[in-house]
Amino acid sequence: MRPLVDYIALSRLSDSAKWTMHEPLLKEHEEPQGIPRREHVLSDYFIFWSTAGVALTTMLSILVFFGALWNPHSQPTSSLVVRPNPYLYLDKILYNTTQVFPLVVNFPQVVLHFNAEDPGRRTQPESHRSKPTAFGTVYPDDRRIHISKSVSTIAQFWNLDYAMESCVVNLSLPADTDRFQPDVKLVKSSVVEIWTLEGEEELAQDIRGAPLASAPRRRALLATLPFPSSGSHLSPAFHCPSGRYTTLELACSDASAACHVDFWQDRRAKPIGGQSLSDVMIIM
Secondary structure (H helix, E strand, C coil): CCCCCCCCCCCCCCHHHHHHHHCCCCCCCCCCCCCCHHHHHHHHHHHHHHHHHHHHHHHHHHHHHHHHHHCCCCCCCCCCCCCCCCCCCHHHHCCCCCEECCCEEECCCEEEEEECCCCCCEECCCCCCCEEECCEEECCCCEEEEEECCEEEEEEEECCCCCCCEEEEEEECCCCCCCCCCCCEECCCCEEEEEEECCCCCCCCCCCCCCCCECCCEEEEEEEEECCCCCEEECCCEECCCCCEEEEEEEECCCCCCCEEEEEECCCCCCCCCEEEEEECEEC
16 A cells, blocks of 8 residues: 655746746746836836826915915015115214205105095005007006095105105195196195004005005004195104105095195106105214
């Protein structure tokens, strides 16, 4: 009788037999071609995450785009950005100097309007005197001052040179010349209030429309003056820190029964006229 055997050794399969068992469609002695399985899996992961990343960034771009369309006047909230001080240590150089310089006339860089009856003080698109030319549309440096019972004007000034920190507001009408037409419309009984406004941020100059959603809130009443049909009227002096912005509101006074002031001004026009802020520089 043949004895029972617990283990029977099997003959080892050749390499060609291995491939034949796993790849029955391959011919004998033919090895499979292409990328190894591990590299193929890594390639699939790379394609998947790349596609997911592109889809995610596309969705974020669409959300940002439609968000801007939904609220075009919104601005990103940020801390106050102050321009660098160009007068470092100048106070030490001029410490013992006493000298008075003549007045410097400073015109507003930004002039905006809003409905005086609007509690939200929402600004209106900026007025401009654009005109087509052979080189394209040109926007002159004219600024419109418009004050009435229904319209108030915001004017922002960049406080000029070092130590010129005592300012007055000068109200006058610009002259009509061959080179500049201010288109003055004035009711002689007009009485104007000049208010200082809160905030020291620079207002963006955007000729297409409102650079800010609403006008800053009033801080204090600076002066109440009749708008002169000739000559000029000055406000009391006030502190205007060098290198900062002064933002003012011009509105009709409730004491004025009929009030309407409307004209254009250009800081380059001669003789000088319009609404301006003069700096008095006194070095102590």
